Amino acid sequence: RKEVxxxxxxxxxxxxxxxxxxCTYSNSASQSFFWYRQDCRKEPKLLMSxxxxxxxxxxxxxxxxxxxxxxxxxxxxxxxxxxxxxLCVVGVPYNFNKFYFGSGTKLNVKP
Amino acid sequence: xxxxTQTPSHQVTQMGxxxxxxxxxxxxxxxxxxxxxxxxxxxxxxxxxxxxxxxEKSEIFDDQFSVERPDGSNFTLKIRSTKLEDSxxxxxxxxPRAIIDxxxxxxxxxxxxxxxx
Numbered sequence: 769r770k771e772v773x774x775x776x777x778x779x780x781x782x783x784x785x786x787x788x789x790x791c792t793y794s795n796s797a798s799q800s801f802f803w804y805r806q807d808c809r810k811e812p813k814l815l816m817s818x819x820x821x822x823x824x825x826x827x828x829x830x831x832x833x834x835x836x837x838x839x840x841x842x843x844x845x846x847x848x849x850x851x852x853x854x855l856c857v858v859g860v861p862y863n864f865n866k867f868y869f870g871s872g873t874k875l876n877v878k879p
Numbered sequence: 880x881x882x883x884t885q886t887p888s889h890q891v892t893q894m895g896x897x898x899x900x901x902x903x904x905x906x907x908x909x910x911x912x913x914x915x916x917x918x919x920x921x922x923x924x925x926x927x928x929x930x931x932x933x934x935e936k937s938e939i940f941d942d943q944f945s946v947e948r949p950d951g952s953n954f955t956l957k958i959r960s961t962k963l964e965d966s967x968x969x970x971x972x973x974x975p976r977a978i979i980d981x982x983x984x985x986x987x988x989x990x991x992x993x994x995x996x
Contacts, residue, residue: 800982811970811987812922819982855922857985861978865910866935867985871921 769794772858774870782878785846789873791856792838798868800859801832803841805852806872812855815841846877881905885971885988892961893996900956900991902971911954912972912985913946915939922970928954958993966995 774791781787793801801818816823818830818839829842839858843850856870884903892898904911913925926936926946933946945957954973958965969992972985 800978800984802982802984806922809918809968809992811989814984814986817982817984859978859983865927865929865974865978865983867912867924869914869922869924 771795771868772856772870774854774856774873776871776873778874778876780876780878781846783846783848785877786842786844787846787875788840788842789854789856789875790838790840791870791873792836793856793858793868794837795858795860795868796837797860797862798837798858799861800867801830801839802857802859803828803830803839804855804857806855807852812857815854843875846875848877848879851875851877883971883973883986883988885969885991887991888989889992889994891994891996894963895960897957897959898961898993900958900969900971900993902954902956902988903952904954904971904973905975905986906952908973908975908986910934910974910977911948912974913956914970914972915967916970916990917967925956925969961993961995963995966993968992 803815804812805815806812822831827844831840853872855872886901911928927934968990970990971988974985
């Protein structure tokens, strides 16, 4: 079983739409959770950390469900510039620091 | 804002040659990583480094790979006797503290594109 699983998409949505991605993780010892954004042929860039109580940053809302071992990302009022691949990353605190990456969910926002 | 820097941005090398990819992590970070991403595929973990030694490595990180922190600022990845399948983007990342200390995200450099001919 993969450590982190994501629907690869693509999600094709019109501008202004609301879109949600989920990510599941297998290791119950996971302690840190992040969403990164990756543009084509570029490095992953931190979008937001995910906290137990859920957190929001502008149009982006992240949620964590530890019981079901999944995290989610909601994007409201999608912009063309939101088109990218969204990576779910989970940190496990053994062997010092180990981060597991999902394969990413591709989002295409269309005019 | 401090950032991770990588050089070169693009490296073209003949198969069988050795390459060294360089990274300067963020200065107060303690944990360092190398990842690779073959075009169109997912980000793959290669190795993590802490306190001047490897803390973990993946099955990809075989004897042809090595890492070093030669001078307290640079963090290098050496690939000996490169193969065609080593062609990929190589990302360096660093993080400030241990995961157990709370949400400590990794910060990535903008990568080195390695092309093996």
